[in-house]
Amino acid sequence: MARRRQAVTIKHVAADAGVSLQTVSRVINNEPNVRPEMKERVQASIDRLGYVPSIAAQRMSGSRSYLILALNDREKTVAEWRSRSGTDWVDQMLLGGMLTCAEHGYRMMVELVDTHNDHVERELSATIAALQPDGVILTPPHSENRLITDLLASKNIPFARIGSLEPGPGIRLTMDDDHSAVMATERLIELGHKRIGLIAGPKDYSLSGWRIDGWMRAMQAAGFNTDGLCARGDFGFDSGIAAARTLLSQKDRPTAIIASNDQMALATLDVARELDLAVPDKLSLISFDNTPIVRFTNPPLTAVDQPIAATISHAVELLINKSRKAIPADPINIQGVLVERASTAPAPKANGG
Amino acid sequence: MARRRQAVTIKHVAADAGVSLQTVSRVINNEPNVRPEMKERVQASIDRLGYVPSIAAQRMSGSRSYLILALNDREKTVAEWRSRSGTDWVDQMLLGGMLTCAEHGYRMMVELVDTHNDHVERELSATIAALQPDGVILTPPHSENRLITDLLASKNIPFARIGSLEPGPGIRLTMDDDHSAVMATERLIELGHKRIGLIAGPKDYSLSGWRIDGWMRAMQAAGFNTDGLCARGDFGFDSGIAAARTLLSQKDRPTAIIASNDQMALATLDVARELDLAVPDKLSLISFDNTPIVRFTNPPLTAVDQPIAATISHAVELLINKSRKAIPADPINIQGVLVERASTAPAPKANGG
DNA sequence: CTGAAAGCGCTAACAG
DNA sequence: CTGTTAGCGCTTTCAG
Numbered sequence: 207m208a209r210r211r212q213a214v215t216i217k218h219v220a221a222d223a224g225v226s227l228q229t230v231s232r233v234i235n236n237e238p239n240v241r242p243e244m245k246e247r248v249q250a251s252i253d254r255l256g257y258v259p260s261i262a263a264q265r266m267s268g269s270r271s272y273l274i275l276a277l278n279d280r281e282k283t284v285a286e287w288r289s290r291s292g293t294d295w296v297d298q299m300l301l302g303g304m305l306t307c308a309e310h311g312y313r314m315m316v317e318l319v320d321t322h323n324d325h326v327e328r329e330l331s332a333t334i335a336a337l338q339p340d341g342v343i344l345t346p347p348h349s350e351n352r353l354i355t356d357l358l359a360s361k362n363i364p365f366a367r368i369g370s371l372e373p374g375p376g377i378r379l380t381m382d383d384d385h386s387a388v389m390a391t392e393r394l395i396e397l398g399h400k401r402i403g404l405i406a407g408p409k410d411y412s413l414s415g416w417r418i419d420g421w422m423r424a425m426q427a428a429g430f431n432t433d434g435l436c437a438r439g440d441f442g443f444d445s446g447i448a449a450a451r452t453l454l455s456q457k458d459r460p461t462a463i464i465a466s467n468d469q470m471a472l473a474t475l476d477v478a479r480e481l482d483l484a485v486p487d488k489l490s491l492i493s494f495d496n497t498p499i500v501r502f503t504n505p506p507l508t509a510v511d512q513p514i515a516a517t518i519s520h521a522v523e524l525l526i527n528k529s530r531k532a533i534p535a536d537p538i539n540i541q542g543v544l545v546e547r548a549s550t551a552p553a554p555k556a557n558g559g
Numbered sequence: 560m561a562r563r564r565q566a567v568t569i570k571h572v573a574a575d576a577g578v579s580l581q582t583v584s585r586v587i588n589n590e591p592n593v594r595p596e597m598k599e600r601v602q603a604s605i606d607r608l609g610y611v612p613s614i615a616a617q618r619m620s621g622s623r624s625y626l627i628l629a630l631n632d633r634e635k636t637v638a639e640w641r642s643r644s645g646t647d648w649v650d651q652m653l654l655g656g657m658l659t660c661a662e663h664g665y666r667m668m669v670e671l672v673d674t675h676n677d678h679v680e681r682e683l684s685a686t687i688a689a690l691q692p693d694g695v696i697l698t699p700p701h702s703e704n705r706l707i708t709d710l711l712a713s714k715n716i717p718f719a720r721i722g723s724l725e726p727g728p729g730i731r732l733t734m735d736d737d738h739s740a741v742m743a744t745e746r747l748i749e750l751g752h753k754r755i756g757l758i759a760g761p762k763d764y765s766l767s768g769w770r771i772d773g774w775m776r777a778m779q780a781a782g783f784n785t786d787g788l789c790a791r792g793d794f795g796f797d798s799g800i801a802a803a804r805t806l807l808s809q810k811d812r813p814t815a816i817i818a819s820n821d822q823m824a825l826a827t828l829d830v831a832r833e834l835d836l837a838v839p840d841k842l843s844l845i846s847f848d849n850t851p852i853v854r855f856t857n858p859p860l861t862a863v864d865q866p867i868a869a870t871i872s873h874a875v876e877l878l879i880n881k882s883r884k885a886i887p888a889d890p891i892n893i894q895g896v897l898v899e900r901a902s903t904a905p906a907p908k909a910n911g912g
Numbered sequence: 913c914t915g916a917a918a919g920c921g922c923t924a925a926c927a928g
Numbered sequence: 929c930t931g932t933t934a935g936c937g938c939t940t941t942c943a944g
Contacts, residue, residue, distance in 0.1 A: 211621065212688065213714075215921055226931045231923060239929050256681065258688035262624070263921035265615035266936050268564065272689075287654040287868075292645055292851030296653065300669065301640040308671075313690075315668055316653065318661075328609065335565065335611035336625075337666075361566075498645030502855035515640075568937055579915045584939060592913050616937035619920050 214255045223251040234259055265338055272312045274522055275339040276303055277348050280318035291469065292499040295514060302515030303343070306522040312340070314522070319348065326353050334361060341365060341525030343518065344376070346411050366521035369413050371537050377524050378537035379517050383413040386510045386542050387420025387464070390492045393544060394462045395428050398553035399490060401435065403453040403460035405470050408440040417466055417494070435460055439470045446473025454481055461553045462490035468497045471507055486551035496545055505548035513540050567608045576604040587612055618691055625665045627875055628692040629656055630701050633671035644822065645852040648867060655868030656696070659875040665693070667875070672701065679706050687714060694718060694878030696871065697729070699764050719874035722766050724890050730877050731890035732870050736766040739863045739895050740773025740817070743845045746897060747815045748781050751906035752843060754788065756806040756813035758823050761793045770819055788813055792823045799826025807834055814906045815843035821850045824860055839904035849898055858901035866893050
C-alpha cells in the first residue's frame with residue numbers, strides 16, 4: 207500500500223498565507239498573540255486548503271492527543287455483548303461521551319481491561335503508552351481499583367471515577383445511588399407497602415452499599431423493620447433467582463421488591479410467576495438501570511433510570527477542562543429519575559394471599 | 560498540566576540492548592534481516608523495560624496508525640441511543656470489531672457521520688486527516704454513498720462496505736439477506752402458511768431489496784401468489800404500524816408476516832393485538848435482527864439473527880491483511896440463522912377466523 | 913545482516 | 929506580536 211502522507215500540512219498553510227509555521231500553529235490552537243487580521247488571513251488559507259492538523263503530529267510534539275479513553279471491565283462487557291442481554295451501558299456511554307468529546311474536538315475510545323488480572327498494570331501502561339490519552343474514564347469496578355488509579359495518578363493523567371466516592375486522586379462522579387434507592391423506597395411506601403425487600407448488588411461495587419443505605423434509611427424513617435429483607439446478588443440473572451427466592455419464601459414475605467439491576471429484576475419476575483405471585487397485584491417490583499428490555503417484560507417494569515449519558519458527558523467536560531482549570535474536589539452527583547410503569551401498585555390489603 | 564512524554568522510548572531499548580535504533584525498530588515490526596540472537600536480546604530489553612511503541616510516532620514516520628474506523632449513520636445511531644430502543648448494532652460491531660482488532664494490535668474507533676449532509680466529504684476528510692486510519696468500515700447507508708466511497712478510494716484507504724453488493728472499490732460483505740429471507744419464508748411454508756406477507760425496509764438500503772427477492776423466490780418456488788403481500792416500512796416503529804395495517808386489513812389477509820427488522824415486528828405485534836389476531840395462533844410473525852428485546856415481547860419473537868459481530872470481525876481481518884495481501888474481488892456473505900421462539904405456529908385451518 | 917542519517921508534521925522555547 | 933530553532937519517537941532511505 208502506498209505510503210499515505212498528510213495531504214496538506216501546516217507548511218502549505220504557512221506558505222499560502224505567507225506567514226511562519228508558528229503563526230499557523232497559534233491560530234490552530236487559538237492562542238493569544240496573533241493580530242486579528244493575521245488570524246483571519248491564516249484561517250482563510252486553512253479553510254481554502256481544507257487543512258486539518260494531524261493528531262499524531264500534535265501528540266508527538268508534546269501537545270494533546272485529543273483522546274479520552276473509557277475503560278470498561280472486559281469480562282463483564284464481553285459477556286453482556288455475547289449474550290445480547292440488552293444492557294445498553296456502553297451505548298449510553300458513547301452517547302454521552304462521544305458527542306461531548308466531539309463538541310470539543312476530542313474523540314472517545316472504548317477500551318476493555320481485565321480488573322481481575324495481575325497484568326492490569328502492564329496492560330494499562332501499554333495502552334497509555336500507545337495511545338497517550340488526555341483523560342481516562344473509569345467505570346466500576348475499575349473506579350476503585352487502586353492498581354489502576356495509582357498508575358494513572360503516577361503518570362499524571364487526569365481521570366474520572368464513575369460510581370466511586372472513595373477519597374483519592376481523580377474526579378469522582380456518582381449517579382446518586384443513595385438518593386435513587388430512597389426515591390424508589392419512598393414511592394413504595396407511598397403505595398402502602400411496609401415490607402419492602404431489596405436485592406442488593408455485589409460488594410465490590412460501592413454503589414451496592416449506597417443503595418442499601420438509601421433503602422434502609424427510607425425504611426427506618428417510616429418506622430419499618432428491614433430484618434431479613436435484604437438479599438445479595440451479583441447483578442447476574444441466576445443470582446437474582448436465588449435472592450428473590452430467599453426473600454419470597456419467607457413467611458412474612460415482602461409485598462414489594464427493589465432489584466439493584468434489570469437482570470435481577472427479570473429473575474424476580476420469574477420467581478414471582480413460579481410462586482404464583484401476580485405482579486403488581488401481589489408483589490410490586492422496581493428495578494435499577496431502566497435498560498431497553500424492561501419496557502417489554504410482562505408487566506413492564508417501573509425502574510430507576512440511570513443517567514449514564516449525562517454522567518459520562520459531565521466527566522468528559524471536566525476531564526477536558528482540567529488541563530486548564532481546577533479539579534473539583536467534591537464528588538459530583540447526577541440524579542436519576544423513577545420511571546413508573548406497570549410493575550408497581552398499592553400494597554395488597556391482606557397479606558395472607 | 561505537565562507535558563507528558565514517553566517514559567521509555569526506542570532509544571532506551573537500543574541503549575539497553577546495545578544495538579542501534581534501527582534494529583529495535585526491526586524487531587518491533589517483525590521485519591526480516593535480524594539475527595535470532597539479536598532479536599532475542601532486543602526482545603528481552605523490550606520486556607524488561609516494558610517498552611511499547613508510541614502509535615503517534617509510528618504514524619508520524621509514515622507507518623501504520625493501527626486504527627480502524629467504523630462509520631455509522633449519525634442521525635439514526637443517536638436517535639436509537641436516545642430512545643434506548645434496544646438495538647445493539649453498535650455493541651455487536653464493537654464485539655466483533657474491537658476484539659478482532661485487539662488480536663492484531665489494532666484499535667477500533669466508532670465515528671458518526673451524517674450521510675444526508677452536503678458536508679460529508681469535508682467532514683470525513685477532516686476525520687481522516689486527523690486520525691489517519693489504516694482502514695474504514697462502512698455500514699449502511701454509508702456503504703453505498705458514492706461521495707464516501709470515492710473519497711476513500713481516492714485517498715487510497717482500504718475500506719469495507721457492509722451490506723452492499725454494488726460494484727466499485729472496497730471489500731464487500733453482506734449477511735446474505737436473500738438467503739435469510741428464503742430461510743424465513745420456507746420455514747413458514749413448512750408450517751403450512753400460504754399467504755405470507757413481508758414488511759420491507761426502505762429503498763435506500765440495498766438489503767431491503769434482497770430480502771424482497773428472497774421472499775419472492777421462495778414464495779414462487781412454492782407456487783404462491785405474492786400480490787398485495789409486500790408493504791414498505793422505513794425500519795421505524797410507526798412505519799411498521801402502517802405497513803402491518805395495510806397487510807392485515809385486506810380481505811384475504813396473510814396468516815404470517817415477515818418484518819424486516821425488530822421495530823417493525825413490534826409494531827406488527829401491536830396491530831395484531833388491535834385487530835384481535837392472536838400471535839401465533841392466527842398470525843405467525845418472524846422478525847429480522849434478533850435484538851435483545853425480542854426475547855421479551857409477548858410472545859417472544861422468532862427472528863433471523865444477523866451475524867453482525869462475525870461480519871465486522873471478518874471485515875477487520877481483511878482490512879488489516881489488505882496492506883499485505885490481495886483484495887477479495889467477490890463479495891463475502893456471512894449467513895445468519897433462524898432463531899425459533901413463540902411467534903410462529905402452523906397456519907390456522909380455516910381463514911375465516 | 914546492521915547502522916547512520918534524514919525527515920514525518922507539529923509545538924515549545926527562545927529570540928527578535 | 930511574529931519568526932527561528934530544536935526536537936518529539938519512530939521509520940525510511942541508504943551505506944556499510
